Amino acid sequence: MNVTWSWQRAADCLPVLLEGFKITLLATVLGFLIAAALGLAIAIVRRAGPRVVTVPVRMISEFIRLTPLVVQLLFAYYLLPQFSALQIGITVLGIHYSTYMAEVYRAGIDGVPKGQWEAAHALSLPMARTWRAVILPQAIRSTTPALGNYAISMFKDTPFLFAITVVEMVTAAQQYGARTFQYLEPITIAGVIFLVASYPTSILIRKVEKSLAY
Template identity: 60%
Template sequence: MLYAFVTVTLVVTIVGSAIAAVLGLLIALARRTAPKPIAAVLTFVMNFIRMTPLVVQLLFIYYAFASVPPLTIGIIVFGVHYATFMAEVYRAGIESVPNGQWEAATALSMSKQRTWVAVIIPQAVRATVPALGNYVISMFKETPFLAVITVIDMVAAAERYGGNHFRYIEVITLAGVLFLIASYPTSLLIGRLEKRLAQSY
């Protein structure tokens, strides 16, 4: 169980979260700056992914790309799936930046790129840290879905052990405790990061 926790559950969560955070920001920026037809197509694709169950996406990609390792499929699908949710969080964060910040950047003759990098994105990220952190925790808790594409995560390993030794309650309880032990410090870390970002501006 611990081996599956470290090599699957944590790997998918960490790498998938990194993909989701970066891709989500890129999607949010593209929707804001791209021409309307491109933004409309991007919005449609994003909404389609958001409204489709994660399990369905995992199975579809697993069968469509049978030659790709299941763990890789899991990481990519989790990352892309949650990127669409994080994109909405980033969008809300960007829209929460006061218009005065845009006007001040224009008055200082800052380029658009400089305005985004130095003014808008830092403030947007500061406002979105709690929501982004919640999605990371959600991703962590949904890793048992990987079992549908034959990836043995911690819960699947616990179920397999329970089947071999007829002790399901103990191992499933242990898996739940491990999830709690990993999730709770993460929530505290997110809260501390939120306070630190608030103090830096």
């Protein structure tokens, strides 16, 4: 294996990595949408649901959050062979991260001043409208930076999809290296792409966090 950098090899492997990047990006975006919606649902259920519902939801959430993502991917992959590996990967990523986002949402909901609840009650607002028009806008506003950080974490966790045969960017780099016996360029470029894609997002999150602080 040649450990000397070659720009020609870098150019040759770039199209392969970009194809893998499309899968990485797709898994991140769809997984985040699932996680954000399901996490919000979990937080609302745990805050406002009856105990007979909240207790099982809390236990399931804790189980998912405290078990490795790779184990969950493999379990779903072998349990649900009728679905594609990518479908399973996106769904498991979303469910896994929804349990973390639910805690963020719950902290945001708990951070809404008690007076807001009392004012909505005094105005005889229906509970659904109280949540939709009063509580959730404030809670989601305060949790936006944390949700953005989880989006970046999910993006960096997509290489775990290799466990269920999804060819995302890192797996594409490894496969290219296995075919050519040249790993330096594909692995390095994959790392650079992760950095280039993540860094602007992290800067945006910091700006949002600062703007929300005022």
